Amino acid sequence: MNDPVLLTGAGGRVGGAILDGIGDEYDWTLLYHSQPAEEPDAEYFVGDVTDAELMAEACAGVESVVHLAGDPRRDAPWESVLQNNIHGTKVLYDAAIDAGVERLVYASSNHAVGHFETERKPDLYRTDDDFKLDGTELPRPGNFYGVSKVAGETLGRYYHDEHGVAVCNIRIGNLTKAHPPIDYERGQAMWLSHRDCAHLHQRALEAEYEYEIVYGISDNDRKYYSLERAKEALGYEPKDNSAHFSGEDRVEEPEN
Numbered sequence: 001m002n003d004p005v006l007l008t009g010a011g012g013r014v015g016g017a018i019l020d021g022i023g024d025e026y027d028w029t030l031l032y033h034s035q036p037a038e039e040p041d042a043e044y045f046v047g048d049v050t051d052a053e054l055m056a057e058a059c060a061g062v063e064s065v066v067h068l069a070g071d072p073r074r075d076a077p078w079e080s081v082l083q084n085n086i087h088g089t090k091v092l093y094d095a096a097i098d099a100g101v102e103r104l105v106y107a108s109s110n111h112a113v114g115h116f117e118t119e120r121k122p123d124l125y126r127t128d129d130d131f132k133l134d135g136t137e138l139p140r141p142g143n144f145y146g147v148s149k150v151a152g153e154t155l156g157r158y159y160h161d162e163h164g165v166a167v168c169n170i171r172i173g174n175l176t177k178a179h180p181p182i183d184y185e186r187g188q189a190m191w192l193s194h195r196d197c198a199h200l201h202q203r204a205l206e207a208e209y210e211y212e213i214v215y216g217i218s219d220n221d222r223k224y225y226s227l228e229r230a231k232e233a234l235g236y237e238p239k240d241n242s243a244h245f246s247g248e249d250r251v252e253e254p255e256n
């Protein structure tokens with residue numbers, strides 16, 4: 001019998017990468033914001049992560065939560081990130097603790113540390129620049145969306161210290177499917193391939209840890225995020241590298 005895992009934001013891009021890659025590995029409960037076009041092959045709920053009653057139902061019998069639901073826009077307004085990202089995470093984590101959930105895996109973002117780039121770009125996107133963030137630095141969000149992601153990490157810190165739940169915050173870079181972003185150095189530096197995304201989340205669901213902040217990117221030559229903590233704490237073994245793609249056969253991906 002597979003471990004029961006609640007996946008919020010199941011209908012989104014990161015949720016799709018996870019379900020495509022490790023959909024058969026867990027006994028999923030899926031949370032969608034609106035009714036999915038195709039009937040999911042798992043138990044599912046439709047509604048808002050700020051709905052405490054619904055989150056209590058969704059968390060019942062679950063061992064781990066992968067929390068992706070939220071407003072992912074870098075220019076999302078304060079009102080939206082306050083409600084969807086900060087309050088939503090708090091409501092979900094309360095329900096998870098009440099239900100006895102043992103592990104929370106949280107989709108944080110590169111935007112939690114976006115202002116480290118301000119005085120270093122574009123050099124830090126290049127292979128001859130050695131600067132790296134490793135997750136021990138204090139956050140420097142570059143927008144309100146980034147502020148909300150830091151708040152999510154901090155909520156996780158509080159719930160870990162207060163209730164003992166294991167928490168892994170993954171500062172996801174830039175997930176694209178067919179190939180890394182083209183003509184976008186920053187995107188190539190922080191690219192996360194679909195298979196590395198699925199594998200990283202599997203490691204976050206399997207490894208033993210207390211509270212972690214790791215960077216979620218592929219092993220890109222251009223990276224300015226260290227992968228050492230993800231490797232050491234989770235056993236992450238990335239397979240992809242944006243430098244291995246030539247930029248031919250461009251496929252347009254949906255923007256948010």
Ligand SMILES: NC(=O)C1=CN([C@@H]2O[C@H](COP(=O)(O)OP(=O)(O)OC[C@H]3O[C@@H](n4cnc5c(N)ncnc54)[C@H](O)[C@@H]3O)[C@@H](O)[C@H]2O)C=CC1
Nearest residue numbers: 009012013014033048049068069070072107109172174175
């Ligand atoms: N795609 C990427 O490269 C990155 C994504 N992330 C984070 O990963 C998570 C997922 O992002 P994506 O899949 O790219 O976004 P997405 O927009 O494709 O998926 C997010 C899903 O959450 C749902 N959602 C939004 N607000 C909700 C609410 N209040 N209640 C219930 N569901 C709600 C949306 O309907 C959507 O299906 C987000 O938290 C985002 O901040 C972080 C860094 C990079």
Ligand SMILES: O=C1O[C@H](COP(=O)(O)O)[C@@H](O)[C@H](O)[C@H]1O
Nearest residue numbers: 072073074109110111173174256
């Ligand atoms: O957190 C996120 O970051 C990625 C990459 O950021 P960008 O500023 O280079 O676009 C973004 O694609 C994603 O939508 C967002 O949630």
